[in-house]
Amino acid sequence: MAKQITFASLAHATKKKVTRREKFLAVMEAVVPWSRLLALIEPHYPKMGSKGGRPVMPLAVMLRIYCLQQWCAVSDPMAEESLYDSDAMRRFAGLELGDDRIPDETTILNFRHLLERHALPEAIFAEVNAHLAENGIALRSGTLVDATIIDAPSSTKNKAGTRDPEMTSTKKGNDWYFGMKAHVGVDADSGIVHSLETSTAKVHDSRVWDELLHGEETSVWADKAYVNAEREEAFTGPDKFWGVMRKAPKGDDLHPIDEQINHLIAKVRSKVEHPFRVLKRQFGYIKTRYRGLAKNRAQLFSLFALGNLYLVRRRLMA
Structure with a gap:
């Protein structure tokens, strides 16, 4: 969203170093299908402000x-602060300090609520994947299935004086976690997330399965948590492969052949960790931001949609 440079941005334009954030935003500027997303949201976006109130911010700016x-893991208040502090973020949003009105935190909050109210994050996720398919990044024969725990604040120092009642605790190894889970189905070829489901943390990974498959798989890949004799039998066939890691019978060691099979499966299914790495390391999403599953579920759809674009950015820009 290029605008004519004002005196307020002249010093920025003449600086010698391009920061990592500016490089990242330039890439995402090129790969996000802005026109498609704007067309998706526009029917639900108000055309004018309330009577006697300020005019609405342009939809492109709010998106x-x-x-x-x-991308920057900032709350609604911090988003407003960052637009004043960061020239890179302000320019990406298409705003010029001194010329344009900077949206306040309430305006930013209301836009997020509008997206949640109309289930638009889920629609954005689907639209992004459709855009990738049209650019030759389509679903192939295999699906990688996995889940990750998203920590939630466990503090009771809040207005309600309680932890989030929709979050629960679960044990992984010797450690306990409080929060929710994101269950994903990932294309074995491209590494993009094609299916997403969420649950509270105590739900076992294996209970979310059918929702993560697109139905045309010739192979599925998962860890030992998904071992299930009935599912394995239903998936057997001449052109199908059950890539769920083998589990040793109780009291016995794993057979050496099964160990070799597990080693091969682990090499294939390692790609399922890439979307999680993008969210938690690249985007800094390490804790839930809101109370309740619904709001955090909506954010996860947006995060994975943008994460898919980031994962295949080089192919989109080629």
Whole structure:
């Protein structure tokens, strides 16, 4: 969203170093299908402000600020602060300090609520994947299935004086976690997330399965948590492979052949960790931001949609 440079941005334009954030935003500027997403949201976006109130912010500006929130892991108040502090973020949003009105935290909050109210994060996720398919990044024969725990704040120092009642605890190894889970189905070829489901943390990974398959798989890949004799039998066939890691019978060691099979499966299914790495390391999403599953579920759809674009950015820009 290029605008004519004002005196306020002249010093920025003449600086010698391009920061990592500016490089990242330039890449995402090129790979996000802005026109498609704007067309998706536009029917639900108000055309004018309330009677006697300020005019609405341009939809393109609000969508870009919403994306900045996902990439930079900032809350609604911090998004407003960042637009004043960061020239890179302000320019990406198409705003000029001194010339344009900077949206306040309430405006940013209301836009997020509008997306949640109309289930638009799920629609954005589907639209992004459709865009990738049209660019030759389509689903192939295999699906990698996995889940990750998203920590939630366990503090009771809040207005309600309680932890989030929709989050639960689960044990992984010797450690306990409090929060929710994101269950994903990932294309074995491209590594993009094609299916997403969420649950509270105590739900066992294996209970979410059918929702993560697109139905045309010739192979499925998962860890030992998904071992299930009935599912394995239903998936057998001349052109199908059950790539779920073998589990040793109780009291016995794993057979050496099964150990070799597990080693091969692990090499294939390692790609399922890439979307999680993008969310938690690249985007800084390490804790739930909101109370309740619904709001956090909506954010996860947006995060994985943008994460898919980031994962295949080089192919999209080639």
